[in-house]
Amino acid sequence: MSRRSGPCLWTSIPHSGPVPCDRFKHSCCVHRDSVYLLGGRGKSLLNDFWKYNVVRNEWTELDCNCDGAPEEVEEHSMVAYQGLLYVFGGMIDSGYSGKKTPLWLHDADKEQWLCWQEKSTYSQVVPSNRKGHSAVVFESAMYVYGGYIDIKGSSQEFWKLDFDTGTWSLQSPRHGETGPGPRHGHSAMTHTDCMYLFGGLTGLREQGDFWKWSFSTHSWTSIKSLSGPSKLVGHSAVVYKDSMLLFGGGGTQSSPRNNVWRFSFLTQSWERLAALTDSSPPCKSHHCSVGLGPSYQPLAQTAGLMGEGQPGRPRNMGARLRPFKNRCFPAEGSIEMETFCIKNQRNFAQYGGSSNGHAGKKALKETCLTFENQEAFSTEWTCEDSFDAEENMALHLPDLLLVMGGRPLGGHSGISMWQLTLGDL
Numbered sequence: 131m132s133r134r135s136g137p138c139l140w141t142s143i144p145h146s147g148p149v150p151c152d153r154f155k156h157s158c159c160v161h162r163d164s165v166y167l168l169g170g171r172g173k174s175l176l177n178d179f180w181k182y183n184v185v186r187n188e189w190t191e192l193d194c195n196c197d198g199a200p201e202e203v204e205e206h207s208m209v210a211y212q213g214l215l216y217v218f219g220g221m222i223d224s225g226y227s228g229k230k231t232p233l234w235l236h237d238a239d240k241e242q243w244l245c246w247q248e249k250s251t252y253s254q255v256v257p258s259n260r261k262g263h264s265a266v267v268f269e270s271a272m273y274v275y276g277g278y279i280d281i282k283g284s285s286q287e288f289w290k291l292d293f294d295t296g297t298w299s300l301q302s303p304r305h306g307e308t309g310p311g312p313r314h315g316h317s318a319m320t321h322t323d324c325m326y327l328f329g330g331l332t333g334l335r336e337q338g339d340f341w342k343w344s345f346s347t348h349s350w351t352s353i354k355s356l357s358g359p360s361k362l363v364g365h366s367a368v369v370y371k372d373s374m375l376l377f378g379g380g381g382t383q384s385s386p387r388n389n390v391w392r393f394s395f396l397t398q399s400w401e402r403l404a405a406l407t408d409s410s411p412p413c414k415s416h417h418c419s420v421g422l423g424p425s426y427q428p429l430a431q432t433a434g435l436m437g438e439g440q441p442g443r444p445r446n447m448g449a450r451l452r453p454f455k456n457r458c459f460p461a462e463g464s465i466e467m468e469t470f471c472i473k474n475q476r477n478f479a480q481y482g483g484s485s486n487g488h489a490g491k492k493a494l495k496e497t498c499l500t501f502e503n504q505e506a507f508s509t510e511w512t513c514e515d516s517f518d519a520e521e522n523m524a525l526h527l528p529d530l531l532l533v534m535g536g537r538p539l540g541g542h543s544g545i546s547m548w549q550l551t552l553g554d555l
Contacts, residue, residue: 136553138390140409143532149189149544150180154537157208158418159215161238163527165420166215167534167545168194169203175222177202179236184422184527198243200234205416207265209272211293213239216272221259232259233291246296256298257289262314266325268345270294273301273325276313284312284332288343301348309350310341317367319374321395326353326374329362336361336381340393358400359391364415368531370552371425372396377533377550378414386415386537390550403552412548417536423529 156170165182169175179194193199200206206220215236235244263277263285272291279285286309288301303309310316316330316337325343329336338361340353359365364386365379376391388411390403405411421427531550540546 137404137406138409138411139406139551139553140411141549141551143187143547143549145189145544145547147188148191150178150191151176151543152539152545153535154416154539155204156418156535157203157206157217157220158420158534159208159210160420160422161210161213161215163422164238165422165532165534166208166210166236166238167418168208168217169200169206169220170535171204172539175202175204184532192241193243196243198234198245199236200232205261205263205278206232207263207274209265209267210238211267211270211272213237214244214293216265216291218257218265218272218274219260219263219277231256255300257287260285260314262316262331264316264318264327266318266320268320268323268325275318275325275327276310276316276330278314278331284314286310286312304347304349307350309343310337310339313337315363317365317376317379319367319369321369321372321374326367326393328367328376329359329365329379331363331382334382336363338362353398355398355400358393359389362387364417364537366417366419366533368419368421368426370421370529370531375419375421375531377419377531378412378417378536380415386413388413411550412533412536412546413538414533414536414546417546418534419531420534421529421531423527425529426531 150167151172153170153172153176156167156176158165158167160166163184165184167180167182169177169179177194177200179192179199181190181192182188183190200217200220202222203217203220204222206217208215208217210216215238217234217236219232221232231246233246235246236242237244257274258279260277260279263274265272265274267273270293272293274287274289274291276287277285288309290299290301291297292299310327310330312332313327313330316327318325318327320326323345325345327341327343329338331337338359340355340358342351342353343349344351359376361381362376362379363382365376367374367376369375370392372395374393374395376393378386378388380386390405390411392401392403393399394401529552531552533546533548533550535545
């Protein structure tokens, strides 16, 4: 039986050093212990590219002005698969976008943009540019649903990009079945062998319906419920254990909301999560939400992180490295906010930093990881420990949800960042 969730703890994350400006309609994705952020719209359209190291609470700007990099994009998508980031859609100039497939690849380890045409066999069946679509990863493919196409309006196209062959194909439900229909501004995420889609816009009409796509049977199912969120646009959805968490969004004519909804896949029911007293969640739409820690990883991805022949044991786990113990709600009833500091004199360039000069000149200083931890490492790391530790850190991060950017824009110069921690009853 699925456990009910306790109240949410919201914490604003302070900035230190260079940070991206506040924005909305951008994209984010997670690779190892870092969050990647691309483009969007602030006071104007943006084409910058950033990497946020969660462990060090540090932003690094990456090169986005080279061959192979995207132009200014908004309402695009970005997903990670085996060290590559796949960016799709969001181009502005429809006249130019019709001449190319709006797909870009970035090698996260080498920190360089790749040419998609050189990686794949050219196919004449490719999707056109669009905005406000959804993109999810299942097994070795990316699935793109809907989006707004210039002149045509909302689309119901459902595309699959096979990462192994580099080919696109249209997905069709079984004969006679209907699905969500034309849609943009919705959310989508995967759990086990299904994709779940909620809300969005059909033309100018807001939607509050909930759909499930089965990758095994190639069929859509409408999920009915007596309770749950109202019609939403510009919200976000992530997987959390055996549930889906849905945050923020709003209507086209209404202010953004700060509700957190949890849908249990076991009980097929919705639950609205309350915030702790004096813990004020932000009201946001067209933001990005990313989950870190084992509870936020889809089952297929979690299995891929484990070492061969040792079920449940991460690769290269040394005797000195232990998982964080994330206990937001201790038995005594108090919440301890502890700071985990890493001392390291190693230069960032030696640490796998960018070769473009943005971060290679700056040595690592004593930095902090602010999570709700009961305990952390008790010994100081050596240079030999640091590389293996960062490689494994992503496997042992405490469970947390980061909400980045979104409307309304903040008055401060840096991007709005909030951390959500859940307590299970």
